[in-house]
Amino acid sequence: MSRLVVVSNRVAPVEEGKQAAGGLAVAVLAALKRTGGIWFGWSGTVVDGDTPQTPASAVHGRLTYTMLDLGRRDFEEYYNGFANQTLWPLFHFRPGLTSISRRNRAGYERVNGFFAAVLAPMLKPDDMVWVHDYHLIPCGRKLRALGCRQRMGFFLHTPFPAPEVLKILPNHRDLVEDLCAYDVVGFHTAADLRCFVNYVLLDAGGMVDPHPDGGVVVRAFGRTLLARAFPISIDTAALERTAETNARSRHAERLRESLVGRRLIIGVDRLDYSKGLPQRFEAFEAFLESYPEHRNRVSFLQIAPPTREEVPEYITLRRELSEKAGRVNGRFAEFDWVPIRYLNKSFGQRVLAGFHRQAAVGLVTPMRDGMNLVAKEYVACQNPQDPGVLVLSEFAGAAQELTEALIVNPYEVEGVADALQRALTMPVEERRERHAALIATLRRNDIGAWRETYVRALTKAPYQ
Numbered sequence: 001m002s003r004l005v006v007v008s009n010r011v012a013p014v015e016e017g018k019q020a021a022g023g024l025a026v027a028v029l030a031a032l033k034r035t036g037g038i039w040f041g042w043s044g045t046v047v048d049g050d051t052p053q054t055p056a057s058a059v060h061g062r063l064t065y066t067m068l069d070l071g072r073r074d075f076e077e078y079y080n081g082f083a084n085q086t087l088w089p090l091f092h093f094r095p096g097l098t099s100i101s102r103r104n105r106a107g108y109e110r111v112n113g114f115f116a117a118v119l120a121p122m123l124k125p126d127d128m129v130w131v132h133d134y135h136l137i138p139c140g141r142k143l144r145a146l147g148c149r150q151r152m153g154f155f156l157h158t159p160f161p162a163p164e165v166l167k168i169l170p171n172h173r174d175l176v177e178d179l180c181a182y183d184v185v186g187f188h189t190a191a192d193l194r195c196f197v198n199y200v201l202l203d204a205g206g207m208v209d210p211h212p213d214g215g216v217v218v219r220a221f222g223r224t225l226l227a228r229a230f231p232i233s234i235d236t237a238a239l240e241r242t243a244e245t246n247a248r249s250r251h252a253e254r255l256r257e258s259l260v261g262r263r264l265i266i267g268v269d270r271l272d273y274s275k276g277l278p279q280r281f282e283a284f285e286a287f288l289e290s291y292p293e294h295r296n297r298v299s300f301l302q303i304a305p306p307t308r309e310e311v312p313e314y315i316t317l318r319r320e321l322s323e324k325a326g327r328v329n330g331r332f333a334e335f336d337w338v339p340i341r342y343l344n345k346s347f348g349q350r351v352l353a354g355f356h357r358q359a360a361v362g363l364v365t366p367m368r369d370g371m372n373l374v375a376k377e378y379v380a381c382q383n384p385q386d387p388g389v390l391v392l393s394e395f396a397g398a399a400q401e402l403t404e405a406l407i408v409n410p411y412e413v414e415g416v417a418d419a420l421q422r423a424l425t426m427p428v429e430e431r432r433e434r435h436a437a438l439i440a441t442l443r444r445n446d447i448g449a450w451r452e453t454y455v456r457a458l459t460k461a462p463y464q
């Protein structure tokens with residue numbers, strides 16, 4: 001079996017026996033443990049001055065973590081700059097928030113080039129290289145330029161925008177050519193794949209043919225590759241068990257006692273403008289306004305750990321949300337009830353599983369999201385006999401699979417308010433039916449299925 005070399009901006013070293021956080025970390029770790037290999041990326045540390053030239057490595061069994069620190073300028077231009085002020089907003093269909101800067105683009109190319117230069121000498125001829133996410137799109141082409149002929153795959157964890165949006169980026173053609181340097185390019189949904197294919201056909205003069213296993217064979221920029229949707233998922237069985245055992249954990253009990261019989265609506269998101277949090281707070285306000293019978297009977301717990309804290313849009317959002325939560329609470333709170341419990345901190349997966357399990361509604365309303373694993377986690381954590389209801393944005397990739405959720409348009413706050421009312425008054429038979437269909441989908445399409453389908457597709461490269 002070929003060795004797997006995973007390249008991602010963040011690396012999540014995990015000690016044996018401890019659970020990794022996040023879908024990418026869980027999936028990547030499981031794949032690496034099976035084949036042995038290297039997990040290569042940024043250490044998460046920013047140092048004064050230039051990016052240090054030598055990586056640090058740590059070996060855990062058959063797995064080697066190789067991590068680079070980033071110098072302050074690289075961190076600002078590559079991570080805060082091009083990755084998170086250009087590609088992130090653009091890929092989430094937010095041209096108004098997209099900043100275009102040649103300096104940041106040069107920083108992005110420079111860090112990708114540096115990653116490739118450090119990685120290339122570590123590769124063995126029959127390694128399979130699997131690069132993840134928007135931070136590292138050019139990495140494969142830069143490895144090829146250094147003479148690397150290994151099978152190389154890429155997986156995008158965000159949406160891929162329509163060509164009209166992508167073309168706001170002055171170097172859009174380069175970026176698509178970068179993608180075509182890989183042997184397999186994976187997206188979350190058929191819609192993302194369609195956007196990529198449209199660009200290839202209409203703007204790059206390429207050709208596509210269906211592949212019998214799924215996806216399409218793309219011929220463009222002198223390369224042949226497979227492009228396909230591989231919807232990422234969760235470790236469904238493990239999370240079902242975790243939720244059952246943590247239903248009565250200390251944290252879960254404290255939450256239950258604090259609710260004193262009130263129903264719980266839960267939201268768990270990174271504090272990011274793609275997640276639709278201001279609109280969600282407005283929807284909850286509209287719900288309390290339109291359905292006064294729920295006042296003092298429902299609490300909304302929004303967990304929103306801060307992220308990308310040096311990027312101006314995130315600083316503005318944080319201020320806006322604190323104000324909005326304060327306004328709704330000021331308007332509706334009673335001496336013994338706070339409608340919105342808004343927390344800027346994170347919790348471990350076990351604690352969250354216990355919280356999800358007691359929530360009557362999981363409120364997942366991003367304005368645009370590649371997949372959204374929280375939606376899947378909420379479903380897996382429910383008690384099948386008395387499950388809660390998932391209220392899910394039609395603009396999350398997860399909505400393509402989780403069709404038995406209450407699907408909403410997050411831009412229409414009254415519609416989300418009505419969905420909350422419907423969820424909170426839904427008869428138990430209907431809740432059970434919807435949950436049974438949702439959990440069946442998640443048991444079938446779990447993280448193992450995602451990993452295996454992708455790795456199998458990469459094993460079959462090169463595509464002709």
Ligand code: F6P
Pocket residue numbers: 010022024133157158307308370
């Ligand atoms: O959604 C894309 C993604 O890369 C996820 O894999 C991850 O949860 C998040 O963005 C990481 O954000 P950051 O590394 O900037 O904290």
